[in-house]
Amino acid sequence: MTAAVDTGRISLADIAKANDVRFLLATFVNMTGKPCAKLVPVEAADQLENGSMGFAGYAAGLIGQKPHDADLIAVPDLSSFTPVPFIKEGLAVIHCDPHVHGQPWPYAPRVILKGALQRLADQGMQAKVGAEVEYFLVNKNDDGTLSTADPRDDSPRPCYDARGVTRMYDHLAAISEAMNGLGWGNYANDHEDAAGQFEQNFDYADALTTADRVITLRYILNILAEQRGMTATFMPKPFTDRTGTGLHFHLSLWSGTKALFPGDDGDRGLGLSQLAYSFIAGILDHAPALQAFLAPTVNSYKRSGATTSSSGATWSPRKASFGGNDRTHMIRVPDNKRVELRSGDGSANPYLAIATALLAGLDGVAGAADPGAPSGPGESKPEAHTLPATLLHAVESLRKDPVILSSLSGDPEIGQYYADAKEEEFLSWHNQVSDWEIRTYLTSI
Structure with missing residues (x-):
């Protein structure tokens, strides 16, 4: 298991496969701290990394969205890649920064801390x-x-x-x-x-x-x-x-x-x-x-x-x-x-x-x-x-x-x-x- 990965130019899929990870829990939290996630198979890791994984923000809870708003796009931070085989073999958590229209979403707690x-x-x-x-x-x-x-x-x-x-x-x-x-x-x-x-x-x-x-x-x-x-x-x-x-x-x-x-x-x-x-x-x-x-x-x-x-x-x-x-x-x-x-x-x-x-x-x-x-x-x-x-x-x-x-x-x-x-x-x-x-x-x- 690894806590931090020297990502360099390696893709998320490569990192996952190198750690025998089959599924990624793409995770962010709303303002109350509730973890929100999608379970992403490693075969779709490139889609996650390329910004194709959308969430209905209003459904996620307190995060500054209404039902009519555009999707929150989960952008993974590869340095946060965390295998958790002690929970499920082949599973890893990766923390994501929600984006809207290509920009970091200012209501997202992780984005707020980075600011x-x-x-x-x-x-x-x-x-x-x-x-x-x-x-x-x-x-x-x-x-x-x-x-x-x-x-x-x-x-x-x-x-x-x-x-x-x-x-x-x-x-x-x-x-x-x-x-x-x-x-x-x-x-x-x-x-x-x-x-x-x-x-x-x-x-x-x-x-x-x-x-x-x-x-x-x-x-x-x-x-x-x-x-x-x-x-x-x-x-x-x-x-x-x-x-x-x-x-x-x-x-x-x-x-x-x-x-x-x-x-x-x-x-x-x-x-x-x-x-x-x-x-x-x-x-x-x-x-x-x-x-x-x-x-x-x-x-x-x-x-x-x-x-x-x-x-x-x-x-x-x-x-x-x-x-x-x-x-x-x-x-x-x-x-x-x-x-x-x-x-x-x-x-x-x-x-x-x-x-x-x-x-x-x-x-x-x-x-x-x-x-x-x-x-x-x-x-x-x-x-x-x-x-x-x-x-x-x-x-x-x-x-x-x-x-x-x-x-x-x-x-x-x-x-x-x-x-x-x-x-x-x-x-x-x-x-x-x-x-x-x-x-x-x-x-x-």
């Missing part, structure tokens, strides 16, 4: 990103409730539990072997803070590669869990009393081989350059609007709004603060080479989350913004933004932030389209009568 990376490149910089993918393994019961796939996994504080990891050995080992076979560098697999919750880590890479890998890993996790009779879910808060699921990003800027974050920061004590502090300040300044992308669902705010969990902690920041090696902050600085953005959750679209976070940081760099001194453990400054309480609050913050509203392909209309869709999502949920309302109001007066 953001070009803006960085115009400033002589590149971004490297690591991602921490958390998820739950659950079963859906006959009455519609959820239970952990491992019935013995019921401790209120199961984090790092060796027994829980061992009981899920076959699943975790299969995912680890898949990642390492692809060259991703899986280095840890652990039981997370909630019963039924796990995290599997892989090495950082350039921003686009990491976003592609998050999408591919979610797909691998879903399919391999299903093959073992389980459901892998990235839902931010599937259980009221348990810690929710995060998607944390480790961000750094580079100029060629030179890391731009290390520097002499005097008495601030984190060993960061002024550029790094400006980058942090940009993210903190735009934090409320960013949450529309980092925490993009109604359920996201059940996680970030929680005050405690069965383990005693939520691991979800409430304020836009930064500090050292302290997991209570929105931005944690574990060392002087990177910053960890901790307010994202499992429902985040990695392309949109990374793109908007990088452009928020770049805005801080452009304005030489300064976040001041880092906050102490568990502290935040009085002037720090409070993160939005609901998806509707995040949407309102997005609409008031011209930098983030314009961060999707440089077009505020695309940001407005996304905001409108997320407001509609919130109102659709809000219009449903819940069991809580029946219990609270049925005989209250």
Whole structure:
């Protein structure tokens, strides 16, 4: 198996045949992060590569199209070719950039991230990103409730539990072997803070590669869990009393081989350059609007709004603060080479989350913004933004932030389209009568 292919002038068909691939899963995601694909036989690889594979964009979901619009044409990125024989022998995933009338479609998340990376490149910089993918393994019961796939996994504080990891050995080992076979560098697999919750880590890479890998890993996790009779879910808060699921990003800027974050920061004590502090300040300044992308669902705010969990902690920041090696902050600085953005959750679209976070940081760099001194453990400054309480609050913050509203392909209309869709999502949920309302109001007066 190979994770990356030196494509040169080799065709997609040649790459597929060299890797014993018989079918290609030509994949892109819509703005909610749903993977959309066609199964393409290797005999039709040339048609895919030549731009003959069309999708009805409106049917794909939130991606800026109406039923009357021209097809989205999936243009494969050959460098993303990923054989997945551990799912099906002879199958490979290849990530595609949707085009319309020969031009990259500006609503497509992968296109949006590539545009953001070009803006960085115009400033002589590149971004490297690591991602921490958390998820739950659950079963859906006959009455519609959820239970952990491992019935013995019921401790209120199961984090790092060796027994829980061992009981899920076959699943975790299969995912680890898949990642390492692809060259991703899986280095840890652990039981997370909630019963039924796990995290599997892989090495950082350039921003686009990491976003592609998050999408591919979610797909691998879903399919391999299903093959073992389980459901892998990235839902931010599937259980009221348990810690929710995060998607944390480790961000750094580079100029060629030179890391731009290390520097002499005097008495601030984190060993960061002024550029790094400006980058942090940009993210903190735009934090409320960013949450529309980092925490993009109604359920996201059940996680970030929680005050405690069965383990005693939520691991979800409430304020836009930064500090050292302290997991209570929105931005944690574990060392002087990177910053960890901790307010994202499992429902985040990695392309949109990374793109908007990088452009928020770049805005801080452009304005030489300064976040001041880092906050102490568990502290935040009085002037720090409070993160939005609901998806509707995040949407309102997005609409008031011209930098983030314009961060999707440089077009505020695309940001407005996304905001409108997320407001509609919130109102659709809000219009449903819940069991809580029946219990609270049925005989209250």
